[in-house]
Amino acid sequence: MKNLKLWFEKMQKNRFFSAFLFTILAIVLYGAMYSNIQPEKLDLRLFSVAKKDIISPITVEDIEATEEKKQEAALKVEDQYILKTDYAENRVEIISSIFDAVTVVKKEELESEILESKLTTLNELIPSELKGQLSNTNLETLLAASPSQLDSAKNTAITLIKQIMTQPIKVGEEDLQKEIVSEEIKKVNLPENLKTVMIIIAQYAIIPNYVYDVKGTEGKRQEAMDAVSPVKIRAGQVLVKEGQVIDREMYKQLELVGLLDEKVNPNLFIGLAIFTLTLTSIIAVYLHGINPKQRIIYILIFLLTILLMKVISLFQLVSEIGYIFPVAMAPMLIKVLLNEKLAAISSIIFAICSSLIFNVEMLGKFNFSIGIYFLISGIAGIIFINERHYRTKILKAGLYVSVVNIVVIAALFMIRNGHYTGIEIGTYFLLAFLSGFISAVLTLGLLPVFEAWFGILSTVQLIELSSPNHPLLRKILLETPGTYHHSVMVANLSEAACEAIGANGLLARVGAYYHDIGKTKRPHFYIENQMNMENPHNNISPQLSTTIITAHPYDGADLLREHNIPKEIIDICEQHHGTTLLKYFYFKAKEQSENVIESDFRYPGPKAQTKESVIVGIADSVEAAVRSMPNPTMQKVENLVRKILSDRIQDGQFDECDITLKELDIATKSMCETLKGIFHSRIEYPENPDKKQVKKVEVLE
Secondary structure, eight states: HHHHHHHHHHTTTOOOHHHHHHHHHHHHHHHHHHHHHHHOOOOOTTTEEEEEEOOOOEEEEOOOHHHHHHHHHHHOOOOOOOOTOOOOOOOHHHHHHHHHHHHHHHOOOOOTHHHHHHHHHHHHHHHHHHHHOOOHOOOOOOOHHHHHHHHHHHHHHHHHHHHHSOOOOOTTTTHHHHHHHHHHHHTTSSOOHHHHHHHHHHHHHHHHHOEOOEEEHHHHHHHHHHHHHHOEOTTTTTEEEETTTTHHHHHHHHHHHSSSOOOOOHHOHHHHHHHHHHHHHHHHHHTTSSSSHHHHEEEHHHHHHHHHHHHHHTOOSGGGGGSOTTTTTHHHHHHHTTTTTHHHHHHHHHHHHHHTTOOOTTTTSSOOHHHHHHHHHHHHHHHHSSSOOOHHHHHHHHHHHHHHHHHHHHHHHHTTTEEEEEEEHHHHHHHHHHHHHHHHHHHHHHHHHHHHHHHOOOOOOOOOHTTTHHHHHHHHHHHOHHHHHHHHHHHHHHHHHHOOOOOOOHHHHHHHHHHTTTGGGGGGGGGGOSSOOOOGGGGSSSHHHHHHHHHHHHHHHHHHHTTOOOHHHHHHHHHSSSOOHHHHHHHHHHOOOOOOOOGGGOOOOOOOSHHHHHHHHHHHHHHHHHHTTTTHHHHHHHOOOOOOOHHHHHHHTTTTOOOOOHHHHHHHHHHHHHHHHEEEEEEEEOOSSTTOOOOEEEEEE
């Protein structure tokens, strides 16, 4: 274990080691999800019998079926016709021109002209289509008619043609209209032979005027085709039922959804690679700002979680096995060992990965139900691990997570609106409960492992170190009771001040408990432990007293190292005095001799490196100074605290720490508030009833 710890410490300093870890993380993440995106291989042949229900994994359009449906819709559209209103005018003009031609021939005829010449002239004037229908006898009838008869015949024919040709006449309907016009002409009061000619001319003028509209028909058919919805094979649609023979139509659908495609689509794996690199990059960017040790811890937790997730998924015959996975374990570990924000980000990433890894029997690649379950369960684990988490509270947090898991499962059941048997519901609830419980058990089991490997000072460990039953604290209590009391007071001041400025209050409290443990080596040389005895410093030189006093931080650090106390506590012990001057012995030495070097009366250091060390150092001086004050008042206490702070600032004791003046001011106010509750006035009751005066005293709480 020791060799492993040394190896980790060595690797933390190697800049290529982090890159190597992120590469391993990306490879493991890709490998864990690789099998879950591979399309299912099915041995399907035409006219074979399906061994199980075959469900479409995707939604895809059946282009051929869509085209067939469009053609059917187009065929249902009737031919479109348009009424040619100009046809009536044209036919009226033709009829009018025939009668006008007869009138012209009759007017220009000469007495010497013979009938044959008149007929020849009239034949040249009438339309060529009508020449075959009007015989010479018919033409003679027209030539023989009187002007009034011709005029009446002309007007009648034009009127009838206008009436009929303004109405739609489709192809094939013109014969009916010709019969109608024939019957109407027969009713006219004209010679029979002239009416016969009129009928021929009128029937000639009647033609179809409701003609086929090519553009209109095509437009309507296109509209009908556009209105057809695409024929789609939906994800989840049963293409072939168990026991059915796969016919050509089914085979075509199986081919469309890619279940017959033997070639693997490379886009799936390229997409997974991009997806994996994106997640890894997010993690890498966030972990860039933390120290190498924390980075290694996070990656190990992440890898452990993904691998465990994959192992459990290999045993899943159905999707519900994923609900037993200890979802809250990793977020709780990350919050305890690292920080809450990173734990929340990790919960989101684990939820995304789980939706791919636990996608068995799902229609798509992602199982969103289990993803939601993982996300809420992980966040619940973070919430229920509060700022002061004892090991018993981790188990309690796991039970709370179990309750949340059950509630989430119940909500998912209701949203799905499915039908579940009592056994199914009970199974899901049991798995959800076990998930939270196992998360807590694994968190409790893995915490000591990470703490031992990496020397991590977790809140759990701090709580254990703060127990009064700890051997070193009992040593302080039994061997130096005054120092123990002093340390408890410093702890109260330090914790409140650190909490006020956002530092680790619990670390400051525990550090304060142990900061003076070095005094147990020579307890009677410290005034708080001198009860009913002479001060030993009265009989030794100031230089020797300085040597003894300044040794206690380093004696304490050595003792803490022997007991494997975390480095953060040791640092507070070594740094809480910084390089401050022991003014009492310094001025005492100057009284005895002028050849005194100030540096000989200073603590060797180092100066405080962290905010917690700064606060413990200030609280140490404040508590000792206030305890020695006669009749302390709040104003006196505040002035003393600010003077101590000012002296340390001027002495450069905070130069190696990133604490700000504003934070120091806030810490000062916090200490004054804490001291206000410790030092307050009480009435001392008279011992003798005969005494009339009651003396007001200051009592040290």
